[in-house]
Amino acid sequence: MSVCFAPCPVVFDLDGTLIDSAPDIHACVNAALNRYGYSPLELNQVRGFIGGGVGVLWDRIAAACDIDTTTKTAMLSAFMTRYENATELTILFDDVAKVLGTLADRGHPLGICTNKPLAPTKAVLRHFNLGNLFQTIVAGDTQPEKKPNPTPLRIALVNLGADPSQPNGVFVGDSEYDANCAAAIGVPFLLYSEGYRHTPIDRLPHRASFDRFVQLPALVEAEA
Numbered sequence: 001m002s003v004c005f006a007p008c009p010v011v012f013d014l015d016g017t018l019i020d021s022a023p024d025i026h027a028c029v030n031a032a033l034n035r036y037g038y039s040p041l042e043l044n045q046v047r048g049f050i051g052g053g054v055g056v057l058w059d060r061i062a063a064a065c066d067i068d069t070t071t072k073t074a075m076l077s078a079f080m081t082r083y084e085n086a087t088e089l090t091i092l093f094d095d096v097a098k099v100l101g102t103l104a105d106r107g108h109p110l111g112i113c114t115n116k117p118l119a120p121t122k123a124v125l126r127h128f129n130l131g132n133l134f135q136t137i138v139a140g141d142t143q144p145e146k147k148p149n150p151t152p153l154r155i156a157l158v159n160l161g162a163d164p165s166q167p168n169g170v171f172v173g174d175s176e177y178d179a180n181c182a183a184a185i186g187v188p189f190l191l192y193s194e195g196y197r198h199t200p201i202d203r204l205p206h207r208a209s210f211d212r213f214v215q216l217p218a219l220v221e222a223e224a
């Protein structure tokens, strides 16, 4: 009798993993800063603030620019209005569309687990014609917890058919938030090394790292 294993679920982070969205986030941040009379920030600085979702982003901007809490709240809301449809300056990393298609063709259920809010997540996936590839999207405002809390990843894996008590599957991401979230529930983590990470690769818990998406299918199959 042969035993047949179904292809494992694969969950992806979004910002800094599938897409380079920092230029759009940077433009939306600077538009909000400008509206309230603050000087613009450099792209590198804003890129370094991405990963924990929009609340963390604006906490960091407020600390860097000495913005009070009431003004920060108003600026975050101005930022969101523009961010919800910010796709113009965003690019897919090389070979992402091709590799997602390969994994889907092999039967892997695909999902997204991002700290980015749901509206801009859906807008950018629609923009790149990727919306239909993902069977679940767990975004930064979908539930109370955000990465590195592992609850969003667990929900995404379970939505793709994984066992809630010990979810199988892999998580692909670029940051400390992703690595620690996967480690907390023992899910193999594949680190994309060209994203928005601050920590050296060898100091992050991960199963393997890659710098080109064409390397990913073989790394996923090694875990399946």
Ligand SMILES: O=C(O)COP(=O)(O)O
Binding pocket: 013, 014, 015, 016, 049, 050, 051, 052, 053, 054, 057, 113, 114, 115, 116, 117, 175
């Ligand atoms: O938008 C963020 O701050 C982080 O988004 P990510 O979880 O997709 O990296």
Ligand SMILES: [Mg+2]
Binding pocket: 013, 014, 015, 016, 017, 051, 173, 174, 175, 195, 196
């Ligand atoms: Mg990321």
